Amino acid sequence: MADRQVAERNLMAEMQITDANIERRKKMVGLTAADLSRISGLKEIVLAHVDESTATFFEFLAGLEEAKGLVSKRDLMERARQLKSEHLAAMVQAHYDRHYVEQRIVLGLLYSEAGLDTRAFLGACHALLKNTGMTSMKHFERSPLEGFESFMSLKKIAFFDIGVIMDVLVFERERVIRQQQEAIRELSTPVLQIRDRLLLLPIIGVIDTNRARLITESLLRAIRDNRAKMVVMDVTGVASIDSRVANHLLQTVSAARLMGALVIVTGVSSEVAQSLVALGIELTKVNTVGDLQGGVEEAERLLGYRVVQTPPAAAQSS
Amino acid sequence: MPVPILKQGDVLIASIQAALTDHDLLTLRDELADRVGRLRAHGVIVDVTALDVLDSFATRTLLGIAYTARLRGAETVVVGIQPEVAFAMVQLGLSLEGVATALDLEEGLELLRARSQGGRDHAG
Numbered sequence: 001m002a003d004r005q006v007a008e009r010n011l012m013a014e015m016q017i018t019d020a021n022i023e024r025r026k027k028m029v030g031l032t033a034a035d036l037s038r039i040s041g042l043k044e045i046v047l048a049h050v051d052e053s054t055a056t057f058f059e060f061l062a063g064l065e066e067a068k069g070l071v072s073k074r075d076l077m078e079r080a081r082q083l084k085s086e087h088l089a090a091m092v093q094a095h096y097d098r099h100y101v102e103q104r105i106v107l108g109l110l111y112s113e114a115g116l117d118t119r120a121f122l123g124a125c126h127a128l129l130k131n132t133g134m135t136s137m138k139h140f141e142r143s144p145l146e147g148f149e150s151f152m153s154l155k156k157i158a159f160f161d162i163g164v165i166m167d168v169l170v171f172e173r174e175r176v177i178r179q180q181q182e183a184i185r186e187l188s189t190p191v192l193q194i195r196d197r198l199l200l201l202p203i204i205g206v207i208d209t210n211r212a213r214l215i216t217e218s219l220l221r222a223i224r225d226n227r228a229k230m231v232v233m234d235v236t237g238v239a240s241i242d243s244r245v246a247n248h249l250l251q252t253v254s255a256a257r258l259m260g261a262l263v264i265v266t267g268v269s270s271e272v273a274q275s276l277v278a279l280g281i282e283l284t285k286v287n288t289v290g291d292l293q294g295g296v297e298e299a300e301r302l303l304g305y306r307v308v309q310t311p312p313a314a315a316q317s318s
Numbered sequence: 319m320p321v322p323i324l325k326q327g328d329v330l331i332a333s334i335q336a337a338l339t340d341h342d343l344l345t346l347r348d349e350l351a352d353r354v355g356r357l358r359a360h361g362v363i364v365d366v367t368a369l370d371v372l373d374s375f376a377t378r379t380l381l382g383i384a385y386t387a388r389l390r391g392a393e394t395v396v397v398g399i400q401p402e403v404a405f406a407m408v409q410l411g412l413s414l415e416g417v418a419t420a421l422d423l424e425e426g427l428e429l430l431r432a433r434s435q436g437g438r439d440h441a442g
Contacts, residue, residue: 216408220401227421251408258404258413260397260420260429 008105015171017164022101029160035153036094042150043092045139046132053131054085060127066117067124076114083107091157104161108168118169125162129155189215191222198299199228199261204237212248216255223261230299231256234292236267246281253286262302263287266295321346323353329361329430330354330392331423335368343379350383354390361430362387365423367398377412384417393418393433397426 046053058081061067070076087107090100111121133151140147189211192200201219219231233252235241241249253263264287268276276283289295300307319342324331330353332346350362364380366372372380384394395418399407407413418433420426 213405216405217401220404224401224421227425229421229425254413255404255408258396258399258407258419259401260399260425 008102008109011105011109011168011171012102015167017101017105019098022096022098025160025163026096029156029163031096031153031156031160035156038150038153039092039094039157042136042154043094045136046092046154047089049132049135050085050088053088053128053135054081056131057084057124057128060124061116061120064117064120064123066120070111070114070116073114076110080107080110080114083110087161091154091161096157096160101164104164105168108165109172111165112169112172116169118166121165121169122162125158129158189218191218193222193226193228194232194296195300195303195305197227197229198296198303199223199226199231200296201231201233202237203233203235205239207238207245207248209244209248212245212252216248216252219252220255220259223256223259228261230303231261231263232292232295232299233263233265234267234295235265235272236269236292238272241268241272241276241281243279243281246276246283250283250286264289264295264299266290266292321349323349325353325357325359326427328359328434329363329427330357330359331363331365333365333423337369337371338376340375340379343376347379347383347386351386351390354387354392359392360434362392362394363423363426363430364394364396365398365426366396366403367400367422370400370403372399372403372407372412374410374412377407377414380414381417393430395420395426395429398422 058071058077062071070080083103083106087103090103132154136151136154137144137147140150190202192202194200199219199222201215203215207215222228223231233249235249238245249265253265256263265283266289268288268290287298289298297307319336319338321332321334321338321342323346324333330350332350334346338346353359354362362383364383369376380396384396387394396414397420399419418429420429
């Protein structure tokens with residue numbers, strides 16, 4: 001349970017839900033002081049029908065294929081039921097602070113865990129609102145206008161809650177994307193040893209500050225671990241180099257030099273070269289060689305290797 | 319804490335063992351400049367493996383050591399800069415321009431040896 005609470009706190013911070021943000025959210029649904037007093041007026045009616053309303057919500061979900069993940073799991077369902085009725089009770093207390101939002105996040109996380117479809121959730125919310133609306137309208141039979149207004153006030157806070165829960169659902173779904181991006185990023189900066197003391201660093205894709213940092217860190221570690229003296233950095237796969245990227249590359253080169261390794265940059269395409277010149281970025285302090293092959297050959301020469309071609313070995317199978 | 323300076327052939331090796339105060343650094347600089355002439359050394363190696371930070375003053379002092387030694391006829395190599403230190407230095411824009419660097423002591427000695435053999439007619 002404690003773990004859960006920590007997770008919720010973290011999520012609140014990650015989603016940047018602060019007190020100011022909560023106030024903003026209230027403003028976005030148009031919640032005013034008048035609404036609060038009208039909601040208080042509905043308190044007894046709603047509290048009397050909490051069980052019935054909760055049942056409506058879950059009955060609606062039970063009829064939907066998309067909500068199977070939640071409905072078919074007993075333990076999740078029981079927790080959801082309990083949280084939902086607590087939710088309804090809290091809704092009419094007319095006090096919506098950090099703690100209130102936190103409780104909605106708990107519910108959102110539960111839905112997310114159960115893989116609840118966002119549309120199914122909206123449908124169920126609507127069913128619940130309809131049910132609550134009917135009960136309150138029955139109570140205000142004599143003054144339908146007042147009843148409608150009270151109900152609309154309650155609806156504002158319902159939309160406020162739906163907003164929070166939808167944010168949690170979306171945020172959790174995007175979490176997978178964020179993790180995958182992270183994984184791709186780490187996979188895409190390999191440092192390979194191609195000869196004793198010679199490393200190859202192929203860079204592919206977009207370089208931002210974060211990635212440049214990762215590249216530099218993994219290169220420096222590889223230089224130490226492989227006792228490298230030369231590094232061939234191939235930027236064939238980098239589509240465009242602006243001043244920021246160039247600066248990152250320069251930093252990588254000088255960091256490697258501080259560890260006693262010489263960096264040769266290869267694969268600067270003609271477009272990149274022209275744009276560098278046009279931008280007035282000088283890479284004169286960096287050794288550049290046209291293509292990867294040339295760079296590797298130059299590095300081998302500097303390391304004292306000589307590649308000698310001998311007659312090709314006979315094919316193994318004949 | 320003073321830095322021990324060892325003599326190995328015609329190379330002086332200053333092995334920094336712990337974080338140095340600015341004053342220690344200046345003492346090291348003066349000491350090295352003095353000994354390079356006295357012992358007719360051709361190479362100086364400053365080993366910073368043990369340091370986990372090199373700030374701008376330390377960097378400038380290392381540059382000073384290198385230029386002084388060069389004027390007195392010796393080549394300086396800074397060895398053992400750790401990956402984290404190197405990364406932090408470039409972030410601060412410190413690059414030790416003009417001073418030779420090597421991975422560790424062994425590499426540094428090798429570099430000096432190669433320079434004194436082949437470098438006489440090329441770079442000097």
